[in-house]
Amino acid sequence: MSTELIKVEDFYPPATFKRLKDLADTKETPFVVIDLETISEHYDTLVEYFPYASVYYAVKANPAPEILTLLRDKGSNFDVASIYELDKLLGLNVAAERCSYGNTIKKSKDIRYFYEKGVRMFATDSEADLRNIARAAPGSRVYVRILTEGSHTADWPLSRKFGCHTDMAIDLLILARDLGLEPHGISFHVGSQQRDIGVWDAAIAKVKVIFERLKEEDGIVLKMINLGGGFPANYITRANTLPTYAEEITRFIQEDFGDDFPQIILEPGRSLISNSGILVSEIVLISRKSHTALHRWIFTDVGKFSGLIETLDEAIKFPIYTEKTGETEEVVLAGPTCDSADIMYEQYKYELPLNLATGDRLYWFSTGAYTTSYSSVEFNGFPPLKSYFV
Numbered sequence: 001m002s003t004e005l006i007k008v009e010d011f012y013p014p015a016t017f018k019r020l021k022d023l024a025d026t027k028e029t030p031f032v033v034i035d036l037e038t039i040s041e042h043y044d045t046l047v048e049y050f051p052y053a054s055v056y057y058a059v060k061a062n063p064a065p066e067i068l069t070l071l072r073d074k075g076s077n078f079d080v081a082s083i084y085e086l087d088k089l090l091g092l093n094v095a096a097e098r099c100s101y102g103n104t105i106k107k108s109k110d111i112r113y114f115y116e117k118g119v120r121m122f123a124t125d126s127e128a129d130l131r132n133i134a135r136a137a138p139g140s141r142v143y144v145r146i147l148t149e150g151s152h153t154a155d156w157p158l159s160r161k162f163g164c165h166t167d168m169a170i171d172l173l174i175l176a177r178d179l180g181l182e183p184h185g186i187s188f189h190v191g192s193q194q195r196d197i198g199v200w201d202a203a204i205a206k207v208k209v210i211f212e213r214l215k216e217e218d219g220i221v222l223k224m225i226n227l228g229g230g231f232p233a234n235y236i237t238r239a240n241t242l243p244t245y246a247e248e249i250t251r252f253i254q255e256d257f258g259d260d261f262p263q264i265i266l267e268p269g270r271s272l273i274s275n276s277g278i279l280v281s282e283i284v285l286i287s288r289k290s291h292t293a294l295h296r297w298i299f300t301d302v303g304k305f306s307g308l309i310e311t312l313d314e315a316i317k318f319p320i321y322t323e324k325t326g327e328t329e330e331v332v333l334a335g336p337t338c339d340s341a342d343i344m345y346e347q348y349k350y351e352l353p354l355n356l357a358t359g360d361r362l363y364w365f366s367t368g369a370y371t372t373s374y375s376s377v378e379f380n381g382f383p384p385l386k387s388y389f390v
């Protein structure tokens, strides 16, 4: 498989692209440039199409203070993965009540830290963690993360490591009550960049079973469903639009819950942030591995270790734009470090113009999320990926 040349207008309105490009032209590569206005618009769209839901931004997607401040002021809540993210939020005057500790893997002392700072909502998926929460954060609300299907249709699957089976979720919520915690609800994450909306249907149906079983057999009334992230960003592989996701998912909830609509939480990361950003890189070297090789290797000043880790297994296929045009040829794209794992795309062949030369810029579209926060601190001496905000 190979690509055609990427067109700007398929990914950014002309005015947005101009804003980003104007700033980018003044900076040394590599860096990510982010348009805050786009994030603001994406947030508004999310709230418009899911008017009944509370948004908990998944801070891990991009923890830049500029983004956290913007979302704080727009009324977002926050899905927090560590004490470090929590400190950052508290430092920006985000109230602890607006934070949920969404990581199911956590130290007891970190649970205590969240509790002391005022956080009262915790995710869990195991008995050991639940008992830690009961000790370190007594009386808090807990929700249990369940396993879901959908790893084959998600570009960045999150299954296996997180979540538990339905039967265990039921037992954990009963235990939560017995330990003095408040059994609050169920969460799931169907996998990031989930292209099959139907997997939410299956997950919500599972949740319905858990709600009913607990109510009928144990008198526990759950109140909340956390539908996770998984909503789409705009990459090379096509996905439906957010309004289509919202319409379908709302219908699934209505079909299962009718008038008894539970509280709904969303934890978007990628869908909110990705399309606000462009990673700007420069070509370091172009070579062929033999005189007769049919494709070139293009080495750029960004790679797997400086923000493009989601090219692992070529999972996320970022649209790559160049200002050059003309005859194209297939290329292998690789990063600048002395590690042979630092190849972004080798199986999936990007077509790029033959007249590309050292020093030309490549623009990696939809890179606002999961780039800067993944960038290594000093591998091969390269500094972490910078970001600038418009």
Ligand SMILES: Cc1ncc(COP(=O)(O)O)c(C=O)c1O
Pocket (backbone or CB within 6 Å): 058, 060, 061, 079, 102, 103, 158, 189, 191, 192, 193, 228, 229, 230, 231, 267, 268, 269, 270, 271
């Ligand atoms: C608990 C949790 N919620 C939300 C998200 C955000 O998911 P996405 O980026 O697909 O929106 C993640 C991503 O890893 C997550 O772990």
